[in-house]
Amino acid sequence: MKVRTVFICNTESMPSFSPAPVARGPVVALREVTVAFDGHLALRGVDLDLMGGELLAIVGANGSGKSTLIAVAAGLLAPTSGTARRDPGIRVGLVPQTSNDGARLPLTVADLVAMGRWRERGPFLPLRRHDRARVAEAIETVGLTPLARRPLGLLSGGQRQRAHIAQALAQDADLLLLDEPMSGLDAASRDAVASALAAVARTGTAVVAVTHDLAELGEVDAVCRLVDGRVVESSPAAPRGRGHGGAATVRA
Ligand SMILES: Nc1ncnc2c1ncn2[C@@H]1O[C@H](COP(=O)(O)OP(=O)(O)OP(=O)(O)O)[C@@H](O)[C@H]1O
Numbered sequence: 001m002k003v004r005t006v007f008i009c010n011t012e013s014m015p016s017f018s019p020a021p022v023a024r025g026p027v028v029a030l031r032e033v034t035v036a037f038d039g040h041l042a043l044r045g046v047d048l049d050l051m052g053g054e055l056l057a058i059v060g061a062n063g064s065g066k067s068t069l070i071a072v073a074a075g076l077l078a079p080t081s082g083t084a085r086r087d088p089g090i091r092v093g094l095v096p097q098t099s100n101d102g103a104r105l106p107l108t109v110a111d112l113v114a115m116g117r118w119r120e121r122g123p124f125l126p127l128r129r130h131d132r133a134r135v136a137e138a139i140e141t142v143g144l145t146p147l148a149r150r151p152l153g154l155l156s157g158g159q160r161q162r163a164h165i166a167q168a169l170a171q172d173a174d175l176l177l178l179d180e181p182m183s184g185l186d187a188a189s190r191d192a193v194a195s196a197l198a199a200v201a202r203t204g205t206a207v208v209a210v211t212h213d214l215a216e217l218g219e220v221d222a223v224c225r226l227v228d229g230r231v232v233e234s235s236p237a238a239p240r241g242r243g244h245g246g247a248a249t250v251r252a
Pocket residue numbers: 037038040041042060061062063064065066067068069
């Protein structure tokens with residue numbers, strides 16, 4: 001199955017996003033993936049392809065295995081059985097469900113987002129002009145430019161969440177995984193993030209977002225629904241039709 005999800009933001013602030021994603025195979029392919037925690041099966045025989053250029057929404061009730069699936073896709077958790085194959089060398093961006101934990105870090109918004117460039121630039125090295133532009137663009141995308149110099153500890157929960165999303169956007173990841181990224185965001189921020197995710201997918205990135213409300217993601221390319229660790233519904237990538245208001249359909 002193929003799924004892709006992207007959040008979009010203020011498109012006027014994203015001039016450097018290039019169009020024309022390049023079609024290729026999955027960046028991550030899960031086959032018959034099962035994950036057991038102390039005998040409890042969190043995932044049961046999951047087959048899933050995460051495709052570059054696609055925005056995939058993962059939905060399901062509490063405890064259905066969404067975060068576990070994200071952890072396996074990110075390479076943070078090995079399947080108990082089955083296989084998780086990742087393209088070698090892909091850059092993975094992750095916004096975990098608990099990204100609000102950074103409240104006590106002695107960092108500003110700009111510091112946090114700049115860390116998203118470390119993989120390209122190397123940690124603690126001065127950012128180059130291009131890196132600084134990517135950082136500024138990501139901050140603008142989530143609407144935090146006026147707060148760029150503010151310490152994380154002085155932000156609201158939703159603002160901090162947006163800062164973590166900006167850090168992920170700045171990474172230019174091949175695979176972008178977001179676990180309930182809209183949690184705590186107001187309507188304007190949700191729209192901005194949804195637009196940003198869609199734009200990122202259009203650059204060729206595989207974007208995967210967990211949500212309890214499909215509508216908040218806007219248009220997605222595919223949907224994967226989990227029930228008790230199983231994929232019970234999935235939609236293949238349909239013609240995106242972004243700009244035509246088309247949304248992905250879900251089929252059993
Ligand atoms: N580290 C762990 N140890 C033991 N059980 C775990 C662990 N992590 C998750 N589980 C169990 O695995 C199942 C799936 O959990 P998971 O966090 O993936 O669900 P989820 O769909 O993301 O839920 P939510 O919507 O509440 O975030 C749950 O029954 C949970 O209790």
